[in-house]
Amino acid sequence: MDALERLTPMNMLVAAAVLLLALIVFSAVLFRPHFENPEITLAEAPLVKNTEFQLRPGEQYVYAYATNGSQANMTYQILGGNGCTVIALMEFQPPSTSCVDRWGMDSRGYNSLLENPQMLMFNPWMLALHDGWTWNTTMYMSFENESRYVAAMDYRAMRTDTWRGRKAFVVMENISGSPPQYVWVDAEKRILLRLQGEGYEAMLVEGLAFSPDNDTISN
Numbered sequence: 043m044d045a046l047e048r049l050t051p052m053n054m055l056v057a058a059a060v061l062l063l064a065l066i067v068f069s070a071v072l073f074r075p076h077f078e079n080p081e082i083t084l085a086e087a088p089l090v091k092n093t094e095f096q097l098r099p100g101e102q103y104v105y106a107y108a109t110n111g112s113q114a115n116m117t118y119q120i121l122g123g124n125g126c127t128v129i130a131l132m133e134f135q136p137p138s139t140s141c142v143d144r145w146g147m148d149s150r151g152y153n154s155l156l157e158n159p160q161m162l163m164f165n166p167w168m169l170a171l172h173d174g175w176t177w178n179t180t181m182y183m184s185f186e187n188e189s190r191y192v193a194a195m196d197y198r199a200m201r202t203d204t205w206r207g208r209k210a211f212v213v214m215e216n217i218s219g220s221p222p223q224y225v226w227v228d229a230e231k232r233i234l235l236r237l238q239g240e241g242y243e244a245m246l247v248e249g250l251a252f253s254p255d256n257d258t259i260s261n
Contacts, residue, residue: 103249109242175199207253
Protein backbone atom coordinates (compact mmCIF):
# COMPACT_ATOMS: atom_id res chain seq x y z
CA MET A 43 0.00 0.00 0.00
CA ASP A 44 1.57 3.34 -1.04
CA ALA A 45 1.54 6.57 0.97
CA LEU A 46 -1.45 8.05 -0.80
CA GLU A 47 -3.52 4.94 -0.16
CA ARG A 48 -2.60 5.10 3.54
CA LEU A 49 -3.91 8.66 3.69
CA THR A 50 -7.51 7.94 4.69
CA PRO A 51 -10.34 10.40 4.00
CA MET A 52 -10.32 11.50 7.65
CA ASN A 53 -6.55 12.00 7.61
CA MET A 54 -6.82 14.09 4.49
CA LEU A 55 -9.44 16.29 6.15
CA VAL A 56 -7.13 16.70 9.10
CA ALA A 57 -4.25 17.69 6.85
CA ALA A 58 -6.35 20.04 4.75
CA ALA A 59 -8.15 21.98 7.46
CA VAL A 60 -8.24 19.99 10.65
CA LEU A 61 -9.91 22.37 13.00
CA LEU A 62 -12.47 23.88 10.69
CA LEU A 63 -13.48 20.68 8.95
CA ALA A 64 -13.69 18.75 12.19
CA LEU A 65 -16.25 21.28 13.37
CA ILE A 66 -18.22 20.92 10.15
CA VAL A 67 -18.27 17.12 10.38
CA PHE A 68 -19.08 17.16 14.09
CA SER A 69 -21.90 19.65 13.62
CA ALA A 70 -23.44 17.71 10.75
CA VAL A 71 -23.38 14.48 12.76
CA LEU A 72 -24.76 16.22 15.83
CA PHE A 73 -27.70 17.88 14.14
CA ARG A 74 -28.60 15.45 11.34
CA PRO A 75 -30.54 12.93 13.49
CA HIS A 76 -32.91 15.71 14.54
CA PHE A 77 -33.08 18.05 11.56
CA GLU A 78 -33.21 17.60 7.82
CA ASN A 79 -30.50 18.98 5.53
CA PRO A 80 -28.23 20.82 7.98
CA GLU A 81 -25.97 23.38 6.31
CA ILE A 82 -22.89 25.25 7.46
CA THR A 83 -23.13 29.03 7.15
CA LEU A 84 -20.48 31.63 7.98
CA ALA A 85 -20.94 35.17 9.29
CA GLU A 86 -17.76 36.91 8.17
CA ALA A 87 -16.33 40.25 9.20
CA PRO A 88 -15.67 42.70 6.33
CA LEU A 89 -12.52 41.85 4.39
CA VAL A 90 -10.50 44.21 2.18
CA LYS A 91 -8.24 42.43 -0.31
CA ASN A 92 -5.04 44.07 -1.49
CA THR A 93 -4.28 41.80 -4.44
CA GLU A 94 -6.10 39.63 -6.94
CA PHE A 95 -5.81 35.86 -7.39
CA GLN A 96 -2.23 35.25 -8.53
CA LEU A 97 -2.28 31.71 -9.94
CA ARG A 98 -2.24 31.19 -13.71
CA PRO A 99 -3.16 28.28 -16.01
CA GLY A 100 -0.24 25.94 -16.57
CA GLU A 101 1.20 26.23 -13.06
CA GLN A 102 1.57 23.15 -10.84
CA TYR A 103 2.14 22.90 -7.08
CA VAL A 104 3.03 19.81 -5.07
CA TYR A 105 2.55 19.55 -1.30
CA ALA A 106 3.86 16.97 1.15
CA TYR A 107 1.51 16.03 4.00
CA ALA A 108 2.21 14.20 7.22
CA THR A 109 -0.47 13.33 9.78
CA ASN A 110 -1.09 10.49 12.21
CA GLY A 111 1.83 8.48 10.83
CA SER A 112 0.68 8.79 7.19
CA GLN A 113 2.47 10.70 4.46
CA ALA A 114 1.51 11.64 0.93
CA ASN A 115 2.15 14.16 -1.83
CA MET A 116 -0.76 15.98 -3.40
CA THR A 117 -0.57 17.81 -6.72
CA TYR A 118 -2.58 20.88 -7.70
CA GLN A 119 -2.73 22.04 -11.31
CA ILE A 120 -4.04 25.44 -12.36
CA LEU A 121 -6.33 25.31 -15.40
CA GLY A 122 -8.35 27.73 -17.46
CA GLY A 123 -12.09 27.64 -16.83
CA ASN A 124 -15.28 29.19 -18.15
CA GLY A 125 -14.97 32.70 -16.73
CA CYS A 126 -12.86 31.48 -13.82
CA THR A 127 -9.57 29.82 -12.90
CA VAL A 128 -9.72 26.15 -11.93
CA ILE A 129 -7.66 24.62 -9.11
CA ALA A 130 -7.52 20.86 -9.69
CA LEU A 131 -6.32 18.23 -7.21
CA MET A 132 -4.90 15.60 -9.52
CA GLU A 133 -4.74 12.59 -7.18
CA PHE A 134 -8.50 12.10 -7.71
CA GLN A 135 -10.07 10.71 -10.88
CA PRO A 136 -11.68 12.79 -12.15
CA PRO A 137 -9.68 15.58 -10.51
CA SER A 138 -11.29 17.36 -7.56
CA THR A 139 -11.75 21.00 -8.56
CA SER A 140 -12.69 24.51 -7.47
CA CYS A 141 -13.43 27.37 -9.87
CA VAL A 142 -12.51 30.84 -8.55
CA ASP A 143 -12.85 34.38 -9.87
CA ARG A 144 -10.28 37.19 -9.96
CA TRP A 145 -10.73 37.75 -6.21
CA GLY A 146 -10.34 34.07 -5.35
CA MET A 147 -14.04 33.48 -4.67
CA ASP A 148 -16.04 30.41 -5.68
CA SER A 149 -19.79 30.26 -6.24
CA ARG A 150 -20.56 29.97 -2.52
CA GLY A 151 -18.97 33.34 -1.84
CA TYR A 152 -17.14 32.83 1.46
CA ASN A 153 -13.70 34.26 2.23
CA SER A 154 -12.98 31.76 5.02
CA LEU A 155 -12.68 28.73 2.76
CA LEU A 156 -13.68 27.33 -0.59
CA GLU A 157 -16.67 25.02 -0.82
CA ASN A 158 -14.37 22.12 -1.79
CA PRO A 159 -12.51 21.27 1.47
CA GLN A 160 -9.64 19.59 -0.43
CA MET A 161 -8.35 22.96 -1.69
CA LEU A 162 -5.71 23.28 1.02
CA MET A 163 -3.34 25.40 -1.06
CA PHE A 164 -5.56 28.50 -1.20
CA ASN A 165 -8.32 30.27 0.70
CA PRO A 166 -9.72 33.68 -0.33
CA TRP A 167 -8.68 35.47 2.89
CA MET A 168 -5.04 35.05 1.83
CA LEU A 169 -5.54 37.92 -0.65
CA ALA A 170 -6.09 40.37 2.23
CA LEU A 171 -2.90 39.76 4.21
CA HIS A 172 -0.67 42.58 5.42
CA ASP A 173 1.41 43.30 8.52
CA GLY A 174 -0.82 43.42 11.58
CA TRP A 175 -3.84 41.92 9.75
CA THR A 176 -6.64 40.46 11.88
CA TRP A 177 -9.99 39.01 10.87
CA ASN A 178 -12.79 36.87 12.28
CA THR A 179 -15.75 34.80 11.25
CA THR A 180 -18.43 32.81 13.05
CA MET A 181 -19.72 29.41 12.00
CA TYR A 182 -23.36 28.38 12.35
CA MET A 183 -25.29 25.23 11.56
CA SER A 184 -28.52 26.14 9.77
CA PHE A 185 -31.58 23.89 9.61
CA GLU A 186 -35.34 24.36 9.24
CA ASN A 187 -35.02 28.18 9.15
CA GLU A 188 -33.00 28.20 12.38
CA SER A 189 -29.29 28.65 13.09
CA ARG A 190 -27.16 27.37 15.93
CA TYR A 191 -23.75 28.70 16.88
CA VAL A 192 -20.89 26.27 16.27
CA ALA A 193 -17.63 28.18 16.70
CA ALA A 194 -15.81 31.49 16.39
CA MET A 195 -12.71 31.64 14.20
CA ASP A 196 -10.04 34.31 14.58
CA TYR A 197 -7.12 34.98 12.24
CA ARG A 198 -4.03 37.06 13.01
CA ALA A 199 -0.91 37.81 10.97
CA MET A 200 1.74 37.33 13.66
CA ARG A 201 4.84 38.26 11.68
CA THR A 202 6.64 37.84 8.38
CA ASP A 203 9.26 35.11 7.95
CA THR A 204 11.53 33.93 5.18
CA TRP A 205 10.73 30.31 4.40
CA ARG A 206 13.10 28.59 1.95
CA GLY A 207 14.04 32.02 0.64
CA ARG A 208 10.48 33.28 0.16
CA LYS A 209 8.80 36.04 2.14
CA ALA A 210 5.81 34.64 4.02
CA PHE A 211 3.06 35.92 6.26
CA VAL A 212 2.69 33.71 9.34
CA VAL A 213 -0.97 33.53 10.30
CA MET A 214 -2.36 32.01 13.48
CA GLU A 215 -5.83 30.50 13.11
CA ASN A 216 -7.77 30.08 16.34
CA ILE A 217 -11.03 28.16 16.46
CA SER A 218 -12.82 28.34 19.78
CA GLY A 219 -12.09 25.34 21.99
CA SER A 220 -9.31 23.95 19.74
CA PRO A 221 -5.51 24.31 19.60
CA PRO A 222 -4.34 26.96 17.10
CA GLN A 223 -2.83 26.12 13.75
CA TYR A 224 -0.18 28.18 11.95
CA VAL A 225 -0.21 28.99 8.26
CA TRP A 226 2.72 30.34 6.24
CA VAL A 227 1.35 32.20 3.17
CA ASP A 228 3.61 33.24 0.29
CA ALA A 229 3.62 37.05 0.13
CA GLU A 230 3.81 37.11 -3.68
CA LYS A 231 1.59 34.24 -4.86
CA ARG A 232 -0.72 34.21 -1.79
CA ILE A 233 -0.80 30.45 -1.49
CA LEU A 234 0.07 28.06 1.31
CA LEU A 235 3.76 27.46 1.91
CA ARG A 236 3.50 25.59 5.17
CA LEU A 237 0.78 24.47 7.60
CA GLN A 238 1.52 23.32 11.13
CA GLY A 239 -0.87 22.09 13.79
CA GLU A 240 -1.07 19.61 16.63
CA GLY A 241 -0.14 16.26 15.05
CA TYR A 242 -0.04 17.32 11.41
CA GLU A 243 2.05 19.36 9.00
CA ALA A 244 2.02 20.20 5.30
CA MET A 245 4.47 22.10 3.10
CA LEU A 246 4.97 23.11 -0.50
CA VAL A 247 7.77 21.07 -2.10
CA GLU A 248 7.43 21.98 -5.81
CA GLY A 249 6.04 24.90 -7.79
CA LEU A 250 8.00 27.97 -6.64
CA ALA A 251 11.66 28.97 -6.76
CA PHE A 252 13.16 28.16 -3.36
CA SER A 253 16.42 29.16 -1.66
CA PRO A 254 16.69 26.67 1.22
CA ASP A 255 19.65 28.37 2.91
CA ASN A 256 17.89 31.67 3.69
CA ASP A 257 15.28 30.68 6.26
CA THR A 258 14.53 32.95 9.22
CA ILE A 259 11.64 30.76 10.33
CA SER A 260 10.45 30.31 13.88
CA ASN A 261 7.86 27.83 15.12
